[in-house]
Amino acid sequence: MTADRLALSGARLVLPGGVVEGDRLAVEGERIAGLGGTATPGDLDLTGYTVVPGFVDLHVHGGGGASYASGIAEEALRAARTHLEHGTTTTVASTVTGEIDDLARQAAVLSELAEDGVVAGVHFEGPFISRNRCGAHRPDLLRDPDPALVRKLVDAARGHARMVTLAPELPGGLDSVRMLADLGVIAAVGHTDSDYTRTLEAIGAGATVATHLFNAMPGIAHRAPGPIVALLEDERVTVELINDGVHLHPSVLDLAYGTAGASRVALITDAMGAAGMGDGLYPLGPLQVEVEDGVARLVEGGAIAGSTLTLDVAFKRSVTVNGLSLNQAVESLSTVPARLLGLADRVGTLETGKLADLVVVDSTSYDLVAVMRRGEWITGGERFAPITTA
Incomplete structure (x- = not known):
């Protein structure tokens, strides 16, 4: 997976329609490229974490x-x-x-x-x-x-x-x-x-x-x-x-x-x-x-x-x-x-096509774990290991 493409798998995602457990979120460049699907080798393992919009x-x-x-x-x-x-x-x-x-x-x-x-x-x-x-x-x-x-x-x-x-x-x-x-x-x-x-x-x-x-x-x-x-x-x-x-x-x-x-x-x-x-x-x-x-x-x-x-x-x-x-x-x-602010077409929810502004929290304590802005990790991204087997 290239530097400008990555996927987060296994996380709880808080989506506009509700909370989805153990799902996949793909990022390409600055934006969310897709939601859902099966984890693949190279995805970052976010099991035990919750992802919410920035x-x-x-x-x-x-x-x-x-x-x-x-x-x-x-x-x-x-x-x-x-x-x-x-x-x-x-x-x-x-x-x-x-x-x-x-x-x-x-x-x-x-x-x-x-x-x-x-x-x-x-x-x-x-x-x-x-x-x-x-x-x-x-x-x-x-x-x-x-x-x-x-x-x-x-x-x-x-x-x-x-x-x-x-x-x-x-x-x-x-x-x-x-x-x-x-x-x-x-x-x-x-x-x-x-x-x-x-x-x-x-x-x-x-x-x-x-x-x-x-x-x-x-x-x-x-x-x-x-x-x-x-x-x-x-x-x-x-x-x-x-x-x-x-x-x-x-x-x-x-x-x-x-x-x-x-x-x-x-x-x-x-x-x-x-x-x-x-x-x-x-x-x-x-x-x-x-x-x-x-x-x-x-x-x-x-x-x-x-x-x-x-x-x-x-x-x-x-x-x-x-x-x-x-x-x-x-x-x-x-x-x-x-x-x-009139920015709902870009930020505020986890949806395909919106900016990849993400906050990752622990699913039990709700403490902050990592922050991503426009597809780049600001803090905490180094703690997630890639999945090695399908």
Whole structure:
């Protein structure tokens, strides 16, 4: 079997139609060339392992000690590589609140990496968010979502702006949502103090994503349901959830799945530079973050400042803690975000003709074993031995 052709045999494959045990997946070049069939000599033996599509992260700020908000290409490359080694084969680079001109410069750098295929686009989280729900964003840098300012950032990304998180209750919020929808950029409701009615108006104007649902927004009250209920109940909305055991209690995550279903949930990391690293001090845009026992908090004020999560951990937690089926976990980690980004024809499921973006996990522990992107092993491929007899 040539270097640009290989086959994996004996694995459990999580396919769109269900889970198939002990099957065969053939790769040719960058793509999946076929599914099913009998193992042949030279195939790699993946008995005891499970193969799922590469993970797709809609919302991640950094990793490996590096930040997408640095505006430095080498840092962005390091962050992307860190998450790639943990199974994220498609990643959207998220910025953090800063001066408009600084964000535009960051977007220009990230757009070049998008053109090179390193990232799948840019997500602007801030500065168009509520001061009352700003979390790990500098309040003095926040701005109302004036459509002209929003458009300036979108244009700076040179066609690679994928998503803008904003608070729709702020002046210009609904107009910006409409503009983003017209431009084909995802308008996401987040870091918001919006009520139920204004959130419904934002959805009606074209908002289709809830940025890290439950976090940085009002909770549910019995006479004031707030944004959470509005976002959960509307079938047009995809809800982001951070399954790291810190941002959400497992029962809250279960509630979201029970209401929206896996077909409307995108599991994200919201990771900052400490992902894949140890405890210590790290920058998050213009702010300093201290990580202790894997939990990231602002040095000043102590607010949770993103996560140190990687999506392989989110996958394992979803199956072992929340009891999701393998197909449900794959939906939320791969299929749903790929569809939202308009990339479902290339990634998000294991199907013939799609890119060979694969994650291999142990079938018992669900720990990460290997990652393949576009037909090339990124990590772990050396552990699989070829089959020598039919």
